Amino acid sequence: MTPLSSDQAYDFILRNTAIASPSLLPELKLHLATEITPIWEASETALEQANVPPPFWAFAWAGGQALARHVLDSPRERWANRRILDFGAGSGLVGIAAMLAGARLVRAAEIDPVACAAIGLNARLNGVEIELFREDMIDRDPAVDIILVGDMCYEKPLAERLTAWLRIHAGRGIEVLMGDPGRTYKPTHGLALVARYDVPTSLELEDRESREGIVWKLLP
Numbered sequence: 001m002t003p004l005s006s007d008q009a010y011d012f013i014l015r016n017t018a019i020a021s022p023s024l025l026p027e028l029k030l031h032l033a034t035e036i037t038p039i040w041e042a043s044e045t046a047l048e049q050a051n052v053p054p055p056f057w058a059f060a061w062a063g064g065q066a067l068a069r070h071v072l073d074s075p076r077e078r079w080a081n082r083r084i085l086d087f088g089a090g091s092g093l094v095g096i097a098a099m100l101a102g103a104r105l106v107r108a109a110e111i112d113p114v115a116c117a118a119i120g121l122n123a124r125l126n127g128v129e130i131e132l133f134r135e136d137m138i139d140r141d142p143a144v145d146i147i148l149v150g151d152m153c154y155e156k157p158l159a160e161r162l163t164a165w166l167r168i169h170a171g172r173g174i175e176v177l178m179g180d181p182g183r184t185y186k187p188t189h190g191l192a193l194v195a196r197y198d199v200p201t202s203l204e205l206e207d208r209e210s211r212e213g214i215v216w217k218l219l220p
């Protein structure tokens with residue numbers, strides 16, 4: 001299996017996406033898929049040999065949109081001079097919102113190499129810099145003041161590992177905010193409601209036309 005080169009990743013993104021703003025985030029521009037099926041099929045054929053995961057980075061997920069909206073709607077002092085981790089960054093929308101809102105630095109943790117390329121392109125498109133952490137950060141020291149997590153509770157083993165790691169950091173005084181639209185493996189306890197948004201979604205992606213995106217603070 002030959003790993004995908006950075007040039008191939010950039011090429012794939014540019015050929016299979018268009019620049020658009022997520023429905024809840026008109027101030028952001030991202031390379032996004034316009035329809036699901038073509039990019040999913042293109043991923044399977046073009047990227048399969050390189051063992052690349054599905055193109056989650058090509059969509060602005062409802063949980064991430066709600067969290068990014070909350071970041072942009074909060075007073076700038078909340079983020080100014082803070083070091084922020086965007087865990088499971090995908091397109092990078094949450095981290096980009098945090099940089100636009102005045103964060104000192106944003107580190108994006110993302111294990112998909114094509115998503116990492118997309119984060120680079122999307123950051124440039126919005127005139128911000130994002131530091132990439134390309135490995136699994138769970139069980140490592142994130143070295144930040146705030147952890148933002150957009151739509152990561154879609155898979156049981158991942159959600160359980162992630163929540164356990166996040167709770168340790170919440171216990172150490174790091175603020176942990178999760179944006180979630182009611183995914184199956186969202187933590188069932190130890191959450192404080194911060195904000196709610198109605199997020200328009202596509203029928204094709206979510207099987208409904210809108211989802212309630214909730215921003216939760218994870219308690220230790």
Ligand SMILES: C[S@@+](CC[C@H](N)C(=O)[O-])C[C@H]1O[C@@H](n2cnc3c(N)ncnc32)[C@H](O)[C@@H]1O
Nearest residue numbers: 056060061064088089090109110111112150151
């Ligand atoms: C549903 S998408 C959410 C993307 C973005 N936060 C949003 O809300 O649009 C989940 C993302 O998490 C990434 N991911 C999965 N496991 C991860 C891990 N252990 N560390 C970092 N990223 C991970 C996937 O590659 C994918 O891009």
